[in-house]
Amino acid sequence: MTDPGGPAEAKARLRRELRAARARRPRAAREHAAVGFDRHLAELLADRPHLDVAAYLPLPTEPPLEPALATAHHHGHRIWLPVCEPGRRLSWARWSPGTPVRTGGIGGLREPVGARHGAEVMRSVGVLLVPALAVAPGGARLGFGGGYYDRFLVGLPATAHPELRTVVCVFADEVLPAGRVPVDELDAPVALALTENGPVRLDGPAGTGRGAR
Numbered sequence: 713m714t715d716p717g718g719p720a721e722a723k724a725r726l727r728r729e730l731r732a733a734r735a736r737r738p739r740a741a742r743e744h745a746a747v748g749f750d751r752h753l754a755e756l757l758a759d760r761p762h763l764d765v766a767a768y769l770p771l772p773t774e775p776p777l778e779p780a781l782a783t784a785h786h787h788g789h790r791i792w793l794p795v796c797e798p799g800r801r802l803s804w805a806r807w808s809p810g811t812p813v814r815t816g817g818i819g820g821l822r823e824p825v826g827a828r829h830g831a832e833v834m835r836s837v838g839v840l841l842v843p844a845l846a847v848a849p850g851g852a853r854l855g856f857g858g859g860y861y862d863r864f865l866v867g868l869p870a871t872a873h874p875e876l877r878t879v880v881c882v883f884a885d886e887v888l889p890a891g892r893v894p895v896d897e898l899d900a901p902v903a904l905a906l907t908e909n910g911p912v913r914l915d916g917p918a919g920t921g922r923g924a925r
Contacts, residue, residue: 722894726854730845730886734773737883745883746776748908753780756839756911757789760875763838764790766804769813769822774843775881775908782809792833794860795823802864803828831864831871840868840878842902846886851901851914852893853880865900878902884909 757765765784770777785791785808792804796816805824807813812825834840842861846854855861865878884907905912 719894719896723854723857726892726894727845727857730854731773734845734883737773742773742776745908746779748910749775749777749881749906750780750783752906752908752910753777753839753841754783754787756877756879756906757784757787760838761788763873763875764792764833764836765839765841766792766794766834766837767839767841768794768843769807769824770843770881771820771822775883777841777881781807785809789838790836792829792837793824794821795828796821796858796860797828800859800863802860803830804833805829831867834868834871834876835873837873838875838877840876841906842878842880844880844882844886846888846893847880847882847902847905847912847914848888848893849890849915851903852895853899853902854893859898862898862900865902877904879911880905882907884912887912 757763765781767777767781769781781791791807793807794802795805797803805826805828807824813822814825815821816823842853842865844853844855868876868878880902882905887905887907901914903914905914
């Protein structure tokens with residue numbers, strides 16, 4: 713049945729539902745998940761030891777990626793994190809454990825303090841980790857509503873390294889059934905999700921897209 717409010721209202725309702733579920737997730741469960749994200753990110757990077765990682769610093773209720781990023785840094789990967797710019801654009805700054813950060817982006821995004829770079833950094837990135845509240849088969853991704861990553865992903869093929877994998881980070885129970893995530897024409901599809909239980913291939917139209925490599 714068609715949602716009377718359209719995709720925008722359906723997304724808003726689903727975001728509220730998923731945010732509430734994340735807020736209820738026990739601290740012990742998030743700490744346990746951190747171990748899984750650490751292990752499975754290392755597996756994704758195993759065949760690209762010479763390439764960088766582009767990611768983000770999670771908020772307290774988001775998938776706990778920071779230990780995994782610290783591990784990647786200690787294994788020799790350069791880490792790039794996003795900085796929100798005017799016009800809903802993203803720039804990128806280097807990060808390592810101990811880098812000063814400030815809260816300045818949409819939704820309280822923690823941004824590293826330092827020199828900012830454009831999309832050209834993607835020429836050396838092997839894994840791009842993208843935040844989301846949920847994903848579904850076919851590559852549907854429910855972001856946070858700012859549109860920053862959708863805009864960035866559209867232009868990514870022009871700057872990406874040939875081996876780049878675009879990977880959405882969610883908890884395992886946020887990989888929803890097909891059709892559960894509303895989409896519109898501006899949404900950029902993805903082909904792979906990283907969960908605490910391992911990567912999940914998102915079959916369908918996104919399977920031949922920018923995250924498929």
